[in-house]
Amino acid sequence: MPMDAGVIIVGGGQGGFQAAASLREEGYAGPVTLVGAEPVSPYQRPPLSKGFLTGKTPQAQLPLRPDAFYEERGIEWLAGERVTGIDRVARRVTLASGARRAYDHLVLATGAVPRMPRSPGAELEGVQALRTLADAQLLKQRLGQAHRVVVVGAGFIGLEIAVASRELGLEVEVVEFAQRALQRSVSADAAAFLSVALQARGVRFHFSTGAEAFLGEAGRVCAVQTHRGDVLPADVVVIGVGVEPDDALARESGLSVQGGVLVDDYLLTSDPAISALGDCARFPAADGAPPIRIESVQNAVDQARCIAARVVGRPVRYRKVAWFWSDQGQNRLQIAGVADPADASVLRGSIADGKFSVLRFRGDRLTAIESVNSAADHMAARKLLAAGIAVTPEQAADASVKLASLVAMAA
Structure with a gap:
């Protein structure tokens, strides 16, 4: 491809950073420009809901690379800048500063934005989501001055924040509209184990209810009123009810968008000069199912x-096995593959021992493996799924059959 204008990457998250770094690793010699709305260089996001809040992970450890990395590799890093428009005919973007930049290829790595409630009082001081470093800095400051925290949403980030808040000695209540934690993400067995572990740490759950309103005094939140009428005192309220793909730029430029930027097997959008990746992209599922969107560092x-x-x-067609992790205190959940909530579950190991896996099946096909404090199962799971090795429910339930041995037998 021509290398006069080069590649422009929109989004300074881990996916955007990796696109720039990988272009140089692959030998791309043209200009590479990375545009990020945040005023800091690309950094790790997973620690923001865990070690950063508790002080175990200092901010100095968050950057993915030192600033010299970008200069040494000829990557132009535009910090605190945004792309506000795309002229697909001229292959040019407009920046918030008013500047215009031409591109040979454009990569959309715009990520996702937190879904915020429309309940009364959501605008009160002390009610916030957690997505960026600035969000985490504000939340860390607020937690340092708080006694009571209410987390709205029992997904991964909600549970991680609940654990961090308890480590800081705060009272924590979690409000979840679903009947259990992680209802859309993991099996009932894995979710129950993690919920019980958090309850043992002092976290109180309120399931099958949501935040009816946020109550305030002098413009600051002081409580959350649930749909059931409970009033939960709060100095800080953290919203963790999911995210929406940040696909506005793609939509405004006329690209195909459907709950994320639609891409093909090669991650190309409906415009062959534009790619999309990470949380903002919806790509073909390997099994022929409808296109999926995956929110994980590994995927990006x-x-x-x-x-x-x-x-x-x-x-090369994108066919990587998705994998995720969530650290919740002393427990680590690792997931390989993507399961549907309706997929069957087969327990492997002992929940009572705190070390087990749950294998998910759609019919007789293995779709995912959830491992709690069982790193060996997780590593084997990634290999099983990547190679398409058949596993029967009977083998899954038999702890004497090592998953790694199934990989070896198929080699």
Whole structure:
């Protein structure tokens, strides 16, 4: 491809960073420009809901690379800048500063934005979500002055914040509209274990209810009123009810968008000069199911590498196995694959021992493996799913059958 205008990457998260780094690793010699709305260089996001809040992970450890990395590799880093428009005919973007930049190829790595409630009082001081470093800095400051925290949403980030808040000695209440924690994400067995562990740490759950209103005094939140009428005192309220793909720029430029920017097997959008990756992209599922959107660091990083290889002329279909993790105090949940909430579950190991896995099946096909404090199962799971190795429910339930041995047998 021509290398006069080069590649512009929109979004300074881990996926955007990896796209820039991988272009250089792949030997791309043209200009590479990374545009990020935040005034800081790309950093790790997972610690923001855990170690950063408790002080175990200092801010100095968050950057993915030192600032010299970008200069040494000829990556132009535009911090605190946003792309406000795309002229697809001229292959040019407009920046918030008013500048215009031409591109040979454009990569959308715009990520996602927190879904915020429309309940009365949501605008009160002390009610916030957690997505960026600035959000985490504000939340850390607020937690340091608080006694009582209410977390709205029992998803991964909500539970991680609940654990961090308890480590800081705060009273924590979690409000969840669903009947249990992690209802859309993991099996009932894994969710129950993690919920019980959090309850043992002093976290109080309120399931099957939501935040009816946020109550305030002098413009600051002081309580959350649930749909059931409970009033939960709060100095800080953290909203963790999911995210929406940040696909506004794509939609405004006329790209195909459907709950995320639609891309093909090579992560190309409806415009062959534009790719999309990470939380903002919806891509074809390997099993022929409807296109999916995955919110994980691993997915964004692997997709960035896939795009970089295609840009330099080595196209490969994106077929990586998705994997995730969530650290919640002394417990680590690791997931390989993507399960549907309706997929069957087969327990492997002992929940009472605090070390087990749950294998998920759709019919007789293995779709995902959830491992709690069982790293060996997780590593084997990634290999099983990547190779498409068949596993029966009977093998899954038999702890004497090592998952790694199934991988070896198929080799």
